[in-house]
Amino acid sequence: MAHYFEESPQAASRPGSVALVLPDLHLRLETDRGVFSPERIDPGTRVLLETVPPPPAEGDLLDLGCGYGPIALTMASRAPKATVWAVDVNRRSVELCARNAKSAGLDKVRSVHADEMPEDVRFRAIWSNPAIxxxxxxxxxxxxxxxxxxxxxxxxxxxxxxxxxxxxxxxxLSNQGRPTSRLASRSAYRVLRVDARPAEIQER
Structure with a gap:
């Protein structure tokens, strides 16, 4: 069985599009087979984008598991001075996200394969609908x-x-020393906030 978290999807390409409609944003995004939720914005992604606080205005931000880009493009729209890194292991997703960012005029989105992400970048915020x-x-x-x-x-x-x-x-996460709290709960989804570990704060 093929999975959206494979590097090179086996599913034959069948391009499509979905609408990302939020109170502050309306975009048409290219999608394709072999990526996560190609026929609609995933309900969990929507819950995240409708409940998360505004991202830091500047610095480096991360969309972990970007898919075709709804989270990364929302971050970039809400923080136009920040650099948004959109990473995924699925190369079809990485390409789609890059195209969608270009089409939306969001030129500070950097769409890269997870193994090609520069090692020295640190993130002021991470938003993710992780591949459970x-x-x-x-x-x-x-x-x-x-x-x-x-x-x-x-x-x-x-x-x-x-x-x-x-x-x-x-x-x-809490047992790993990462302070974690529930930010929101809606439609069987939880949005968790995870802060940097106190030990990391002391070491830097």
Whole structure:
């Protein structure tokens, strides 16, 4: 079975488009088979974008698991002076996100494969609808990799379905020394806020 979190999707290309409609934003985004939620904006993504606080106005921001770009483009629209890094392991997603950012005139979006992200960049905010279905071990490894790159004053916002383990993920993050709280709960989704670890603040 093919998955949207594979590097090179096996599904034959079948281009489409979806509308991203938010109170402050209305965009038409290119989509394709083999990427996450190609036929509509995922409900979890919508919950995140409708509840998350404004991103920092400047600095480096991250959309982890960008897909075709609804989160990255929203971040860039709300923080036009910031650089928004849109990362994914799916190369079709990375290409779509780059095209959608160009079409929207959001020239400070940097769409890159996860393994090609510059190592020295630190993020003031991370927004993500993470790929829960990659499995718990892989999910924990992925989150650790990127949450370690928060700036001392940075926060991450993750949207996770309740029945896919949002509460256990919150406990795991807290047990890792990352202060984690529930920002919102709607339509069986939880939005979690994860702050930089206190130890990281002391070390930098």
């Amino acid at each position: 279905r990659i499995g718990k071990t892989a999910l924990h490894e992925m989150l650790t990799r990127w949450l370690d790159r928060l700036t001392p004053d940075g926060s991450a916002y993750l949207v996770v379905q309740k029945h896919l383990g949002s509460d256990s993920l919150q406990r795991w």
